[in-house]
Amino acid sequence: MVAYQYYPGCSLHASARDYDESVRGVLGHLAIKLEEVPDWNCCGATITPSLNQLQSQILPARNLALAAENRGDLVVPCNACYMSLKKVQHNMVKYKEIREGVIDIFSQAGLSLTGMPEVRHLLEMIMEDVGLAKVKEMVTKPLKDLKIVSYSGCQLVRPLGFDDPEDPQALDQLMEALGAKVLPFSQKSHCCGSSLMTTQPELAFKMVDSILEEAKKVGAEMVVVTCPMCQLNLDAYQGQINNKFNRTGQLPIIYFTQLMGLAMGLSKSQLGIQRGIVSSNKALEKIV
C-alpha cells in the first residue's frame, strides 16, 4: 500500500467535510494510505501573510517540520493550503534570511527542521502517481453524458502550481477519464474571490457570478472544483448571488474526488454528496 502524509487543512474538518470524506473514500478504494500529519496547524491562508510575513512563514513551516518526521510526500487537498505550504518551502530555499529566521525561532521552541517533504496537491498526486490509465481501469460507472466544466481555481496553478496557469489541463483530463463530457470553459483558473467573500462581498459576488454564468452558458450541469474555498464561495453563496444579479438556475458545485468516487462505484453518502447546498441529485440522476 502506497503511503502519503495528509494535510487536510482546517476546512476539511468543518465546512468541507464532504471533501474529506470523498478523499478518504476514493484513496482507500485505490489502496492508497493517508497518514494525517500529527498535530498540524492552520496554514494561515491569505490572511496571515497579509499581516505578518514572518508568521506566515512560521505557520506552514511548522507543518513541514512535523511532516518531515515521517516519510512520504505531503498531499494537500486544498488549493490555498497547497500554495501556502509550497510557497514557504520555496522561500526557505530561495531566501537565506527567511530560512535562518524560521530555524532560529523553531530552535527556541524545541522544534527542528530536519528536512522538508515534497508538497503536492491531491490532484497532482492522482495525475502523476496514480495515473489516468489506472483511474480509467477503476471506473465502473462512467459519468456518461454528464456535462461539466472543470474549475481549477487560482492557487492550484499559480504561482508555483503544477499545471498551466492560464489553461490548466489536468482536471479536464481526469474528468474525461471518468467519462464526463468536459465543456470548453475560459474561467478555469479565474479567482473565486476567496476571503473577499466575507470582507468585501460586492467584489467576490461579481467574480463568482461571472464564473457561474459562463458555466451555465456553455451548458454545464455541474462545476467541478479542487478546493474547499472555491466550493464554499460558489456553492454556499450561490443563492445570494443569484438574487443580487437576478439569475435563474442553480449549479451544483462538486469536488473532483466526489465524481471519482461515483465513477468508481462508491455510494453518494460515503462521498458526502448530500452535503452540497445546491443539490446535485438532479444532475446525477442519469448516472446513479
Add this chain to the structure above:
Amino acid sequence: MSDHKIGVYVCHCGSNINGVVNCAKVTEEIGKIGEVVVAKDYKYMCSDPGQEMIKNDIKEKGLDRVVIAACSPRMHEPTFRRALEGAGLNGYLLEMANIREHVSWVTKDKEEATKKALSLVKGAVKRVKLHEPIEEREVPVTNTTLVLGGGISGIQAALQVAEAGHKVYLIEQKQYIGGNMAKFDKTFPTLDCAACILTPKMVDVGQSPNIELYTSSEVIKVDGYVGNFTVTVREKPRYINHDKCTGCGDCASACIMKNRIPHEFDEGLSKRSAAYIPFPQAVPLKAVIDDGNCLFLTRKKCTLACVKACGAKAINFNQHETIHEFKVGSIILATGFDLFDAKRAPQYGYGRYANVINGLQFERMTNASGPTSGHITLADGTEPKSVAVIHCVGSRDENYNKYCSRVCCMSSVKFAHLVKDHCDAEVYEFYIDMRTFGKGYEEFYNRVQEEGVHFVRGKGAEVAQIDGRLVVIAEDTLLGQYREIPVDMVILNTALEPRVDAEKVAQTLGISRSGDGFFMESHIKLDPVTTTTDGIYLAGCCQSPKDIPDSVAQGSAAAAQSLAIIATGKVKISPISASIDSEQCAGCRICIGLCTYRAIKLNEETLRAEINEAVCKGCGTCAAGCPSGAIRVSHFNDDQLLAQIEGVLA
C-alpha cells in the same frame, strides 16, 4: 635570468583610466622592475604620437618586449601589433593589460583601482617575457558563395554577389523562395505592394546565370574554413520533374485530397491539395507534392489522378533525395525567423476563438491573391465592425522572449490602416510603447492616428469571449482605468523568434547564438554582419528581428563581405592556434568532441589526435580539456598563463 628589455606604456585614455587609476604611480612602480627599461604614461597611447613614442623606444632602446596597459585588447591589440611591426618587432611580442574595462570602469575606490592596475601590469610583464614571435598565415580563397535562406535578405545577398560576376549557390528549405515577405500584402511605411517589389527580385534569382538555386534543400555538413569551405547539401525529392513541369496547376485540381489540407502559405486560412502550386508568383513556379499528405507516398493507395491529369508528364514518384557538395569561399546565413505560436499564451484565446488571428494570417487576408481575395472577414464571412490589434504578444515578456521584436509597432499601425482602408471598422491598438524609429515611420504613425484609430496605452492582458463577442481586457494606463473593450476581431502581433532549427544550424556551421537564441554577430555595433567564425556572415532576421529595409541592407552588407574576400583572393589566418605533441597525446579523444570548429580529427593509423591549424581558432578549449597536457595553444600556453597569474598575485 633572462635579460629582456621590456617597455611598459600606461595609457590614460583621457580621463577614462586616469580619472580612477593613478597612471603616474603605476608607471613609477612598474619602472622599478629590473627588466623594464622604459616605463611611460601618456594621454592617448593609441594616437599617432603615442604609437610613434613606442616605435622610437623600440628602435632606440632596443626593446624586445612591449606591455601596454590600456583598454581591452579587443579594441586596440591590432593597432599596437602594427606599431610593433612598424618598428621591426614581431607583433606578438606584445601583451596588453586591460586597465579600463577591467579596472577603471568597474572600480570606484581610486586606491584599490591603482593597486589592481599595477597587479595586472605586473602579470603582463611576467607573461610577456615568455612570448614567442609568431607569424600570420595567408591562404587562397574559393571565389564562390553559398547563401542559406531564400527570403528577402538572402535574395538580396545572392543577387548582389551574382551581379558582381561571382557564382552563388542559393539554398532554400521550402519549395519556393520569397520567405515571409512573399506573404505580405502591403509594406510600411510607403504601403508598397510587397509582391510588386519582391517578385522582380525573385524572377531575377531564377534567371541569373550566376545563381544556382536549390529549393527543398538543407545544409547538412560544413567542413573547412574561411575561403575554403566544403558544404554538403541534401535536396529532398520533389516528385516533380522541373524540366517538364509548366506550373499549370492541373495536378492540383485533379488531386483527390483537394481542399483538404491547411495551406501553409495562407497560414492555414485556406485548404489545398497534396499536389499544388504554392502561390501564383512562386519561384520556381513548379508544382509541389506534399509527401506528408500525398496518399500515394504515405499509403501507396491512390488513383494517381494527378499523374493522369499532367499533360507534361512531369510527375515522377521514383525521385530520391540528392546530395550535393559545394566548394565555397564564404557562407551567408539568411535563415529568417519563426513566428511566436500564440497558443503558448492561452490568455489571448488564439486557437480557441475563431476570430483571434495572428499578424501573418491578417497579411494573407488582406492580400489580393490570398484566401479571402483581399477581404477582411470574420469566420462567418461577414466584415468586422471593430478590430483590436494587440502588440508585444510573446515579445518584451520574461515569460516568453525578453527582447522587443522591433517590427510589430509598425506592422500593427499598418494593420490598422489596412482595416480602415478595407472595411472602415473601429480599430483599437493596445500598445506598451510606440516604437516608430525608421525613416518615414513616425510620419506613418501620425497619418494612421489621423485616420481615427484608437490607441490604447496598455498591454492587452486577456481576450475573453462574452456572449459570443470578443472582449479585450486591458488597463488604459493613460486613464488609469481597467477596461473591457468588445470587438469582432483580434489580431495578435506576435514575436519574431529564432527558427526552431537554429541550434542545429548553429552546430552544423560552428557558429554561436546569443542569449535570445538568434545567431550571434561578432560585434553588435561595429561588426553586425560577421559571425565569430571567419567567412560566415549573417543577414536578416536570423541575427535579430528586423524589418524589410534593414534586412535588405544587411543582405547587401553580407554580400559585400563575401565579395571583399573574393576580391582579395586570400585570407589571413590568426597564428594563434593549438598544436598537439604527439608524444604526449594518448589518443583519448576527449578533445575531438570539444572542438566547436571541428578542427581536430583522430589519425586512424597513429591513433593520435591531429589539429587542422587552418580551421583552429585558438580558443583553447581542447588544451583545457586535454588531460595529458599534450595540447598547447600558441600565445596562450600554460607557462605564459601561470607566469601571468604569478605576476598578478606577486
Add this chain to the structure above:
Amino acid sequence: MFKDFTSEIMSYPGGEKITACMQCGTCTGSCPTSHAMQYTPRRLISLIRANQRDTVLQSLDIWKCASCYSCTTRCPRGIKFTDIMYILKNLAWKEQSKMENKNIAGFYNAFQGLIEKRGRMNEAELIMKYSFQTNPVKLLEFAPLGMKMLLKGRAAFSAPSVRNQVQLQKIMKLAQERGGE
C-alpha cells in the same frame, strides 16, 4: 533606514524587481478586482516609485487583492505583485492608524486571533468573532447560510485546536516580536 519607499519595498522578499516595471498595465488587466480600485496595481507601483508612502498604505485598494496571482504570473517583467501587495498590507497593518476599514480590520483580527490562540480555524467561530468585533447585526445576515451549513453537517461548533498550543503560541509570538518581517 530606507532612502525611499521603493528601496523599502525592495528590501523584502518578493519586492526586489519593482524598478523593472514598464507600466504596461498587464497586472491591472489581469486583476479581477482592479475595476473597483481607485489606484490600479500599475498605479500603485507608480505611487511607490514616486515615494507616496502614505497614499499607498492608506489606500483600501491594497485590501482588495484576492491573492489569485494572475498579475504575478503574467507580468512581463517578472514582478511578483501579489507579494508586493502582501508587503504593503503588512506595513499598513503595522501602522494601524493607516487602516480605516472596520470590516477588513475586524475580519483579519478575528482570523489571526483564532490562529494565535488555538492554531486552527473554525469558520463558524470566525464569523461569530468577526461579527462581534465589527457589527453584531452581521450575525443575522450570516444566520440563514449558517443554518444551511449546519443542516448539511458542514458546521463544526467544537473549537478545534492543536495539541501543542504552547509551542505554537511561542513561535507565533517570537515571529511577532521580530517586527513581523
Add this chain to the structure above:
Amino acid sequence: MAPKLQLAIYWAAACGGCDVAILDTDEKILNIAEAADIVLWPIAMDFKYEDIYKMEPGSIDVCLFNGAIRTSEQEELAKALRARSKFMIAFGACAAWGGIPSLANLTNREGIFNTVYKETATTINEEDIRPDTNYPGPEGELHLPRIYDRVWSLDQVVDVDYYVPGCPPTPETIWTAILAIVTGNLPPKGTVIGGTKSLCDTCEREKTEKKITQFKRPFEIIADPKKCLLEQGLVCCGPVTRDGCGHRCTNNNMPCRGCYGPSEKVSDQGAKLLNAIASIMDVKDEKSAQELAATWEDPAGTVYRFSLAKSLIYDYKKGGE
C-alpha cells in the same frame, strides 16, 4: 671493489607501505644489501636522533625519504637528512606530491582536531582537551612535534634530486632507481623514475569518443575489460597519470587511482583531470550538469587522491609552517 653505497631510508607522514615495498623487491633486497650499507632505517633498525645529527654532511650517499611533511619533527628530519645526503629521493607518492595525507589540506589543523577530538560519534571529551606541544610530565616538561595547518610534499621543504612515484612504488621502479644510482647512470636532476607517457597512452583498452552519462563506482558495475573505463563511467586517472606502474589496476579491471603522479606535461594532476571530466560530461545546461555531478562521489578525493599538496590552488611553492 668500490666502496659500498651509504643508504638511508626514512619515513615521515606515511603508512609504512613504502618501507614494505622495499622488502617487496624479494631476492633483489640481497643485491641491495650487497651494494649498500644501510645507515638509517627506523622501521627495521634502531636509531636515535643523535645518530643522525652526528653524521657529517655528505656522509649519506642516497636518502630514500618516504612520507609527506605535516609536523615540525618531519620537517626538521627532512632538513637534517638533506644536509647529510648526496642524493635526496622523494620516495613514493606522499613524499613526491603529498599523497593521501595531503587530502587533509581540504581542511586545516583546527578542522582535523575538531573531527578527531570532538565530533566523532565515539569520542567523549567533555573538557575539550586538545593535543599540546608542551606537556609538564613528572620527569620534566616534554616537547611534542607540532602538527602543521597543512601537509607539504618533500620538495616543498627541501631540495629533492629524484622522484620515485607510486603508492607504493612497484619493485620494478625501485630497482630501476637503485640500479641507476649504483651504476652511476644518472638522469637529469628532478627526473621522475617511471614512464614518459601517460598511463592512458599505453593502456590497451579500446577508446571511442567519450561521453559520461552517469558516474559509477567500481563496486557498482562489472566493467567491460576491453573498453575504456572512463567511457563506462568509472573515473579513471589514467589520462593525467604517468605510466611505469605496469598497469596493475587497469589490468585488474579497476580504474587508475593516479598514484604515479602527474604525467610529463601535466602541472596539476587533479585540476587537469577535473577539467577533462567536466569536458566530457554529457549535459546540456547548468541544471543537468549539477545533477550529473551529484552522482560523482568525492570528486576532490578522486582527482587529488595523491597530489593535493602540489595543487596550484594553494600557494604550492612554499613549505613548512
